[in-house]
Amino acid sequence: MTAPIVRMEAIEKHFGNIIALAGVSFDVVPGECHCLLGDNGAGKSTFIKIMSGVQRPSAGQIFVEGQPTTFRNPREAMNAGIATVYQDLAMITLMSVTRNFWMGREPTKGWGPFRRLDVKNAERITIESMRSMGINLREADQAVGTLSGGERQTIAIARAVHFGAKVLILDEPTSALGVRQTAKVLATIDKVRKRGVGVVFITHNVRHAMAVGDRFTVLNRGRTHGTAKRGEITAEELQNLMAGGQELEALEGSLAGTV
Amino acid sequence: MNETTAKPTAQDERLRHTSWIAQLMKRPELGALSGLAFVTVFFALTADPVMFSLSGILNFLSPAAQVGILAIGASLLMVGGEFDLSVGSMVAFAGLVFGATVTVLDMPLFVAVLVTMLTAIAIGATNAQIVLRTGLPSFIVTLALLFILRGLALVGVKWATGGSTQLRGIADRVSEDPLLPFLAGDAFSGFFQWLADHDVIAKFPNGAPMAPGVPIELVWFLALTAIATWVLLRTRFGNWIFASGGDAAAATNSGVPVRRVKTYLFIITACCAALVAVITVLDAGSTDPRRGFQKEFEAIIAAVIGGCLLTGGYGSAIGAFLGSIIFGMVMIGLTYTRIDQDWYQVFLGGMLLIAVLFNNAIRRRVTGER
Numbered sequence: 001m002t003a004p005i006v007r008m009e010a011i012e013k014h015f016g017n018i019i020a021l022a023g024v025s026f027d028v029v030p031g032e033c034h035c036l037l038g039d040n041g042a043g044k045s046t047f048i049k050i051m052s053g054v055q056r057p058s059a060g061q062i063f064v065e066g067q068p069t070t071f072r073n074p075r076e077a078m079n080a081g082i083a084t085v086y087q088d089l090a091m092i093t094l095m096s097v098t099r100n101f102w103m104g105r106e107p108t109k110g111w112g113p114f115r116r117l118d119v120k121n122a123e124r125i126t127i128e129s130m131r132s133m134g135i136n137l138r139e140a141d142q143a144v145g146t147l148s149g150g151e152r153q154t155i156a157i158a159r160a161v162h163f164g165a166k167v168l169i170l171d172e173p174t175s176a177l178g179v180r181q182t183a184k185v186l187a188t189i190d191k192v193r194k195r196g197v198g199v200v201f202i203t204h205n206v207r208h209a210m211a212v213g214d215r216f217t218v219l220n221r222g223r224t225h226g227t228a229k230r231g232e233i234t235a236e237e238l239q240n241l242m243a244g245g246q247e248l249e250a251l252e253g254s255l256a257g258t259v
Numbered sequence: 260m261n262e263t264t265a266k267p268t269a270q271d272e273r274l275r276h277t278s279w280i281a282q283l284m285k286r287p288e289l290g291a292l293s294g295l296a297f298v299t300v301f302f303a304l305t306a307d308p309v310m311f312s313l314s315g316i317l318n319f320l321s322p323a324a325q326v327g328i329l330a331i332g333a334s335l336l337m338v339g340g341e342f343d344l345s346v347g348s349m350v351a352f353a354g355l356v357f358g359a360t361v362t363v364l365d366m367p368l369f370v371a372v373l374v375t376m377l378t379a380i381a382i383g384a385t386n387a388q389i390v391l392r393t394g395l396p397s398f399i400v401t402l403a404l405l406f407i408l409r410g411l412a413l414v415g416v417k418w419a420t421g422g423s424t425q426l427r428g429i430a431d432r433v434s435e436d437p438l439l440p441f442l443a444g445d446a447f448s449g450f451f452q453w454l455a456d457h458d459v460i461a462k463f464p465n466g467a468p469m470a471p472g473v474p475i476e477l478v479w480f481l482a483l484t485a486i487a488t489w490v491l492l493r494t495r496f497g498n499w500i501f502a503s504g505g506d507a508a509a510a511t512n513s514g515v516p517v518r519r520v521k522t523y524l525f526i527i528t529a530c531c532a533a534l535v536a537v538i539t540v541l542d543a544g545s546t547d548p549r550r551g552f553q554k555e556f557e558a559i560i561a562a563v564i565g566g567c568l569l570t571g572g573y574g575s576a577i578g579a580f581l582g583s584i585i586f587g588m589v590m591i592g593l594t595y596t597r598i599d600q601d602w603y604q605v606f607l608g609g610m611l612l613i614a615v616l617f618n619n620a621i622r623r624r625v626t627g628e629r
Contacts, residue, residue, distance in 0.1 A: 054512075075514050090512040092505035094572045094625060103502050104514030106495040116493045143625045 003066065004029045005166050005198050006051065006082060011060035013046050020046040022222040023060070028167055028198040033189060034227075035201045035209040038219035039242050044202050047219065048169050051200070052084040053077030081166035085156040085173060093145035097137060100144050101126045101159050129158045133188055150181030157188055161197060168192060169200040174208050186212050206238045220244050285625055287566030287574055290617040291581035294564060294610060298588050306595035313460050314470040315595070317477070323587025324480035325535055327580060329558035330565070331483045332531030334579035337562050338491065339524040340504030340571030341390060341397040345382075346532040346558055348408035350551025353379055353536035355412045358426040358546045359419040361433055368436035375533050382408070383529030387522040405555065413548040430544035443541040445472025476538050480580070483531070487576035500524065505572030560607065561586050564614040568622055585610065 004027035013021040049055040053071030071077040107118040123140035174182045217227045218241040360371040390397045454460045455468035491497040502510035503517045565578025
C-alpha cells in the first residue's frame with residue numbers, strides 16, 4: 001500500500017470533563033475511500049473537525065505526508081490539501097453556483113484598486129468541473145437554492161477537487177438524500193477516488209459505506225475498534241461494532257435482523 | 260419556473276436560453292425600479308410640472324442624495340448580514356466633531372475632515388467589535404449606540420459652545436479653504452452657466468441658470484453608488500460580503516474572513532454617515548444635536564425598498580440608489596401637489612410594506628423555496 005497522505009495518531013479531545021475522543025488513530029492513502037462509521041455521538045464530527053483544522057486535539061499528532069503538522073485554522077488544513085464537505089455543505093443558497101464554487105478563493109485579474117473578479121473564467125471553470133462530475137448546469141449564475149441536495153453535494157465535491165484536494169472529507173453526504181440522489185453521490189465519490197484523491201467518507205449507514213468503501217474504521221464512544229479492509233468484514237459485523245455489540249443483539253431479537 | 264424557451268444552443272443542448280425579462284425578474288433592483296416608475300407616474304399626473312424641470316429634479320435629488328449616501332452604506336452592511344441603527348446619531352456626533360475641530364480647535368478643513376473620518380472609523384470599529392465579540396444581534400448593539408451618540412452629541416455641543424445647543428460659524432471659518440468645493444455647494448456650475456448662456460437650460464431674467472449646478476452631495480451619491488455596485492458585483496470583497504451575510508458559518512468554513520468583512524462594513528457605514536455630516540454641516544453653516552434625526556430608518560427603508568433582505572446575503576447598491584430617489588421624490592414631491600404634506604409618512608410606510616412583501620416573493624423565486 002502507498003504511504004498515507006494524512007495519518008492521525010492517538011487523537012484525544014476533551015471538552016471540559018467530557019472525553020469526546022479517547023485516542024483515535026486513522027489514516028488515508030491516495031485513491032482510496034476510507035469509511036469512518038459511528039452512531040450519533042460516537043465522536044465522528046469532533047474527529048473530522050480536528051482533521052480539517054476547525055478544532056485542535058487535546059493530545060495526539062497529525063502527520064501530513066509523513067511530516068508532523070498542527071493546523072491552527074481550516075485555511076491551513078485546506079492549504080495542506082485537506083478539504084471538507086460539511087453536512088450543511090458550506091453552501092449559500094442565495095448565491096449563484098459560480099459564486100459558491102469560488103467562495104473564499106475568487107480568481108481575480110487586474111492590478112491594485114482595479115483588481116476585479118475574473119467572471120468569465122470563473123463561470124467557464126465552474127461549468128466545466130461540474131460537467132466532469134456529471135452535472136450540466138443550466139446557467140452559471142443559477143442560485144444554489146434552486147438545485148437538489150445531490151447537486152449541491154456535487155458542487156461542494158467538485159469545488160474541493162478543483163482546488164487540489166488530496167484528501168476529501170465528506171461528512172454524512174448521503175444522510176439527507178433520497179435513493180437516486182444517494183446513488184449519484186456514491187458514483188461521484190467513486191469518480192473522485194479514481195483521480196487519486198483520498199476520500200474520508202463519514203456515515204452511519206453501513207450499506208452506503210459497503211457500496212464504495214475500501215477500508216472501514218468504526219468509532220464508538222470516542223474509541224475505535226480498529227480498521228478493516230474490504231472483504232475482511234461483513235455489514236452485520238460493522239453494524240454490531242457501531243452499536244457497541246450487545247445492545248444490537250438485544251434489539252435484533254425483536255426486529256428479527258432487519259436493522 | 261423561469262420563463263424560458265426550449266431553443267437549444269450550439270454548445271450544450273441543456274443550456275436553456277433565458278429571456279431578458281426572466282433575467283430582470285431575478286434582479287434585486289426590480290422592486291425599486293417598479294416603485295420608482297410608479298412614483299414618477301403618480302407625480303407626473305398629480306404634481307406641478309415644475310417638479311420635473313431640471314431645477315425641480317435637482318431639488319428632490321438633493322435630499323435623496325443625503326439619504327442615499329447613508330443608504331449605500333446601510334445596504335452594503337445589510338447584504339453583509341448586519342444592521343446599523345446608529346447612523347442617524349452618527350451624523351449628529353460626526354457633525355459635532357467636525358464643527359468643534361473647525362471652530363474650537365481652529366483647524367483647516369482638511370484636518371477637520373480627517374479627524375471626523377477617523378472618529379467614524381473608530382466608532383464603526385467599536386460597533387463591529389461589540390457585535391462580533393458578544394455575538395449579540397447588531398440591531399440591539401447599534402440601538403444602544405443610537406442613544407449614546409445622540410446624547411454625546413448634545414453634551415458635546417453644549418461643551419463646545421459653553422451651553423448653547425447650536426454650534427455656529429463653521430462655514431465662515433473655512434470659506435476660503437481649497438478643499439471646500441469638493442464638500443459644499445454645486446459642482447459643474449460653470450457648465451450650467453454655459454448651458455444657460457446658450458439657452459439649453461432655463462435661466463432667470465438676469466441670465467443666471469435656474470439650476471446653478473449639480474449639488475455636491477449628488478456627485479458623491481452617484482460616485483459611491485457606482486463604486487459600491489462595482490465592489491459588490493465585480494470584486495472578491497463583494498463576494499465575501501454576500502457570503503458573510505448569506506451564511507457566516509459557511510463563509511468562514513470556506514475561508515472567507517467574515518469578521519474582517521463585517522468590521523470593514525461597519526466602518527464604511529459610519530464613514531458614509533460622517534460624509535453626510537460634513538456635507539450638511541457645511542451647507543447649513545452650523546450644527547445641532549438633532550442633525551440626522553431618524554435618518555437611520557430612512558436609510559434602512561431605502562435599502563429595503565432597493566431589495567436588501569433583512570436577513571442578509573441579498574441586495575444591491577443600485578437598488579438602494581433607486582430607493583433613495585423614491586424617498587426624495589415623495590418627500591419633496593408632495594409639496595408640488597395639492598396633497599397635504601402630512602401624508603408623507605403614510606406614503607413611506609406603505610412603500611416599505613409593499614417592498615418587503617415584494618422582496619420576500621423575489622427571494623423565494625431565487626432560492627427555489629416553495
